[in-house]
Every structure is written in C-alpha cells, then in structure tokens.
Amino acid sequence: MxxxxxxxxxxxxxxxxxxxxxxxxxxxxxxxxxxxxxxxxxxxxxxxxxxxxxxxxxxxxxxxxxxxxxxxxxxxxxxxxxxxxxxxxxxxxxxxxxxxxxxxxxxxxxxxxxxxxxxxxxxxxxxxxxxxxxxxxxxxxxxxxxxxxxxxxPSQPISVDFSGYTWGIKVAGSVASARFDPGPNFWSSDPSVVKAAADGLHLKVTQVNGAWQCGEVYLTQSLGYGTYTVQVSTRLDQLDHNSVAAPLFIYAAPNQELDNEYSGAGGLIPSPYNAQFVVQPYTVPGNIVYYVQPSTAQFTSQIEWYADHVTFTAWNGWSKVPAPTDIIYQWTYTGNDIPPPGQERVHINLWRLNGSAPVSGVGNEMVINSFTFQGPGVINLPTV
Known part of the structure; x- marks a missing residue:
C-alpha cells in the first residue's frame, strides 16, 4: 500500500x-x-x-x-x-x-x-x-x-477506498480539450464530486468552478469471472433528462463491456423505459434489453459473469438473496460477445448525456452503499 x-x-x-x-x-x-x-x-x-x-x-x-x-x-x-x-x-x-x-x-x-x-x-x-x-x-x-x-x-486525489478496495478516480481538466467520454464530459476528483463516506460512495453531477463536472471511479485491479454486486441508495427513476447513472459496469474495451445503466425519461434510454442491461457492442441484435426501474430508494444491481453466460439482475432492497417477488428485472445472455477476463475493471459513474447541462439546472447524486465480489462458485439466486 x-x-x-x-x-x-x-x-x-x-x-x-x-x-x-x-x-x-x-x-x-x-x-x-x-x-x-x-x-x-x-x-x-x-x-x-x-x-x-x-x-x-x-x-x-x-x-x-x-x-x-x-x-x-x-x-x-x-x-x-x-x-x-x-x-x-x-x-x-x-x-x-x-x-x-x-x-x-x-x-x-x-x-x-x-x-x-x-x-x-x-x-x-x-x-x-x-x-x-x-x-x-x-x-x-x-x-x-x-x-x-x-x-x-496540480495536487488532486487520485483514488478513494471503498468497500475494502482501492478505486481510481477518473480525472479530466476544465478546458474544452480535456473532455473524456462518455459524453464527452469534464471528470473531477474534487470531493464535491467523488467521495467515500460512512454511508457509502457518493458520485455527483455538479458545478465546480463554474463548469459541470461528473464522477467516475474504477477498480485498480482485475477480478475476473464471478459475481459483482452493488447496493444502491438512490432513486434512479428520478434522474434528470440529461443524466446517466451506471452503478455497475465491467469494462475492458469499447466492445468488451457489461453494463447496467439508468437514464432520465427520454434521455439515453428510449421511453417508456429508464434502465438497461447491455453486452457491448449494443448494436448487435440481442445484446441489449430495456426495463422500467421503479420508485425504490434501496435496490441491488448484480452481474454474474462467466465464460458461457452473463446474468444481470436488479432487485428491490439489499437482501443478499432476493425473493422472486423482489426482482425488478433479470436477463441471462449466452451470445457471442461475452468478454474474456484479464484486462477488465469494474467502473461506477454518473455523467451527462452529450455533455449537456442538466435540464433542471441542478445536478444529480448517486450513492452506492456497498460493493462485493464473489469468485466462481454456486450462486443461489432465484430466477424469474
């Protein structure tokens, strides 16, 4: 360390x-x-x-x-x-x-x-x-x-410690040439944008020195095949039209990515939906599904990733094993675009669609209560 x-x-x-x-x-x-x-x-x-x-x-x-x-x-x-x-x-x-x-x-x-x-x-x-x-x-x-x-x-934080892991902080400056994708956007490590607190990891879309900044963190190590789980304590059904939240995605390259994303009404995700599970490239038929995220302030997002399948699940509450009635949506993918392990990193981010300012004029915040990883093994998750 x-x-x-x-x-x-x-x-x-x-x-x-x-x-x-x-x-x-x-x-x-x-x-x-x-x-x-x-x-x-x-x-x-x-x-x-x-x-x-x-x-x-x-x-x-x-x-x-x-x-x-x-x-x-x-x-x-x-x-x-x-x-x-x-x-x-x-x-x-x-x-x-x-x-x-x-x-x-x-x-x-x-x-x-x-x-x-x-x-x-x-x-x-x-x-x-x-x-x-x-x-x-x-x-x-x-x-x-x-x-x-x-x-x-200049001096700036480069990482935060959260849920027993070190997470790098994505940083881009405050000039037009320093916008990074997605968006592209300005990305900041300012504590008003990214911080780890007693109640979890906080990411915000907010103004810093007059510019709208976004927050993203990523694991500094590859974990490989297994089950990735985050507990979220934010109503993501209330996102601004121009906001996109990804409480959990696994990224190695643009076409080697597993996503769980949420957007404001009519934003990134087509109405009447506000949530999606994606295996990149999303343009391949069968690599994306949409669903409706309900008005829940506490929910769990999970990606079970193996060589022969990827199972995405979102459920109400923070129970380790949800009751079938708590499952919001579940999708198992067995297609040809399952990424191999080795170069991937877990990411969490909150950003602005096309780099546009929030329609509401105010930003958004997402709080992740916890992150856990379980290596290959039997996961007793109910199916629907």
Missing part, C-alpha cells in the same frame, strides 16, 4: 500531511525522504505517493503551459531507475515522445525533461525492466503496476 505525502509552503506557513498505512514501519530512510520533500516542497502543492518505503519523486512547479520540467528523485539508484512523465489533455500522453518515454536521473538525483500541452502532469519513478510505458492512457498512470513512486501536479 502507498504512503501519501502532501507538502506546501505559502509565506511562512508549512502544511505537511503524512498518512502511513498501519502495516508500514518507519525507518530512517523513509523519514529522511519525507523531511526532504517537506523542506524542498514547491510553492504550489503537488500530491506525491510512494509504493516503496524509500523512493520519492518531486516536480518543480511549472508555469501554466510551460514545456520544460525538472525535479528530484530520492531513495533510488539512478543507474536502474528512470522518470516517466504523462501529460493530460483529452487523455494521458507519455512525454516527451512515444519513442523516448524514459528520462534519465543524474547521480545527485535531479532530472530534467520536456512536455507538450498539458492541464495536469504526472511524474513516475520506475525501473525500466519492470515497467513499459503506454503511449496513451485513459486511467491514471500513477496507479499502474510497477510504479515505485509518483507525483501529480
């Missing part, structure tokens, strides 16, 4: 927040690096993380639009460790070039590189023998396997 360090200096005020997971033991190297980061911290904060006790990396704060970057690395061997930089525009792009993704670190720990246009920057410490940079990424590169340490600028 990572150590997170947030250090900033403003005038003579120093704010230093260090959170160490309970199994992490302090030792002199880690303490030295933490204090070094504190006193060398830039005037505008950057959020940094360590996946190893000693490794750490900093980024000297660049001016907006700057193309020259520099920083320092600590607790590493510069002969076996490199810097990798990603810049965010409409997605994350490796810098400075696809054919030159690694930046050398000098013997004193300093590094220098360059970048193209960006709204956010991520600097990674990696061992090139254990990490191959992708040319582009949709999800946050700091969460990639093999990353020793990272820093993100």
């Amino acid at each position: 990572p150590t997170y360090i947030l250090a900033s200096i403003h005038g003579v005020t120093i704010w230093f927040l260090l959170t160490v997971w309970s199994h992490y033991a302090w030792h002199p190297i880690a303490l030295f690096n933490a204090l070094t980061l504190l006193f060398l911290a830039p005037c505008k904060a950057a959020l940094s993380g360590q996946n190893t006790a000693a490794a750490a990396v900093t980024l000297n704060p660049p001016a907006a639009g700057a193309t020259q970057l520099s920083g320092n690395a600590y607790g590493i061997d510069p002969n076996t460790t490199k810097v990798v930089i990603y810049a965010l525009t409409n997605q994350w792009y490796v810098q400075p070039r696809v054919d030159a993704p690694f930046t050398d670190i000098s013997t004193n720990g300093s590094w220098e590189s360059s970048t193209n246009a960006w709204s956010s920057l991520i600097v990674l410490l990696v061992n090139p023998d254990n990490y191959t940079p992708a040319a582009t990424e949709i999800t946050n590169p700091a969460l990639d396997p093999g990353v020793l340490a990272w820093t993100i600028y």
Whole structure:
C-alpha cells in the first residue's frame, strides 16, 4: 500500500500531511525522504505517493503551459531507475515522445525533461525492466503496476477506498480539450464530486468552478469471472433528462463491456423505459434489453459473469438473496460477445448525456452503499 505525502509552503506557513498505512514501519530512510520533500516542497502543492518505503519523486512547479520540467528523485539508484512523465489533455500522453518515454536521473538525483500541452502532469519513478510505458492512457498512470513512486501536479486525489478496495478516480481538466467520454464530459476528483463516506460512495453531477463536472471511479485491479454486486441508495427513476447513472459496469474495451445503466425519461434510454442491461457492442441484435426501474430508494444491481453466460439482475432492497417477488428485472445472455477476463475493471459513474447541462439546472447524486465480489462458485439466486 502507498504512503501519501502532501507538502506546501505559502509565506511562512508549512502544511505537511503524512498518512502511513498501519502495516508500514518507519525507518530512517523513509523519514529522511519525507523531511526532504517537506523542506524542498514547491510553492504550489503537488500530491506525491510512494509504493516503496524509500523512493520519492518531486516536480518543480511549472508555469501554466510551460514545456520544460525538472525535479528530484530520492531513495533510488539512478543507474536502474528512470522518470516517466504523462501529460493530460483529452487523455494521458507519455512525454516527451512515444519513442523516448524514459528520462534519465543524474547521480545527485535531479532530472530534467520536456512536455507538450498539458492541464495536469504526472511524474513516475520506475525501473525500466519492470515497467513499459503506454503511449496513451485513459486511467491514471500513477496507479499502474510497477510504479515505485509518483507525483501529480496540480495536487488532486487520485483514488478513494471503498468497500475494502482501492478505486481510481477518473480525472479530466476544465478546458474544452480535456473532455473524456462518455459524453464527452469534464471528470473531477474534487470531493464535491467523488467521495467515500460512512454511508457509502457518493458520485455527483455538479458545478465546480463554474463548469459541470461528473464522477467516475474504477477498480485498480482485475477480478475476473464471478459475481459483482452493488447496493444502491438512490432513486434512479428520478434522474434528470440529461443524466446517466451506471452503478455497475465491467469494462475492458469499447466492445468488451457489461453494463447496467439508468437514464432520465427520454434521455439515453428510449421511453417508456429508464434502465438497461447491455453486452457491448449494443448494436448487435440481442445484446441489449430495456426495463422500467421503479420508485425504490434501496435496490441491488448484480452481474454474474462467466465464460458461457452473463446474468444481470436488479432487485428491490439489499437482501443478499432476493425473493422472486423482489426482482425488478433479470436477463441471462449466452451470445457471442461475452468478454474474456484479464484486462477488465469494474467502473461506477454518473455523467451527462452529450455533455449537456442538466435540464433542471441542478445536478444529480448517486450513492452506492456497498460493493462485493464473489469468485466462481454456486450462486443461489432465484430466477424469474
């Protein structure tokens, strides 16, 4: 598990927040690096993380639009460790070039590189023998396997802990070029948009600094075949016309996706329906079914995914095994488009259709009470 360090200096005020997971033991190297980061911290904060006790990396704060970057690395061997930089525009792009993704670190720990246009920057410490940079990424590169340490600028949360799992937060900036699909929309990690609280995971469509922002989280690991279940405590039959909620979908690629989605009346889903189960690609006959989500404030959505079938079920209440009368809709798919496991991630999101502002002028919120996963085995679920 990572150590997170947030250090900033403003005038003579120093704010230093260090959170160490309970199994992490302090030792002199880690303490030295933490204090070094504190006193060398830039005037505008950057959020940094360590996946190893000693490794750490900093980024000297660049001016907006700057193309020259520099920083320092600590607790590493510069002969076996490199810097990798990603810049965010409409997605994350490796810098400075696809054919030159690694930046050398000098013997004193300093590094220098360059970048193209960006709204956010991520600097990674990696061992090139254990990490191959992708040319582009949709999800946050700091969460990639093999990353020793990272820093993100400007500072922003990159993950939340919910139901015993770490969930990455989808982020896109506040300029037109930084809209991501679906929508496309602006996606934010601001706590007013995405937060984990005592009553569950909260996602909102809301305005942040004058722009409508959406929320999405995704598991940072593949779970494979099994049964995925979320408990929802929101009336999704009351969504705004331009809002779409997906309390549970499993995504590997555009045509390798399993969805449970809800929309406002006459929005994404054709009237008189307001909910759908989908096996992508949805354009293939038999890969999508529609149903009506009732006015229930507590319901369960489940996807049972195996090589030979996918069973989607929604039911009233949060019972582990529903009574047949509680089942809202159930559909079993046995077609040719069942995705293979390995690259998939569970996602949860709330977004705006075509990036349009809510018709009502106010946003929506979805609260997920819990998420559970059960690996392959017998599921005693009633059928209808």
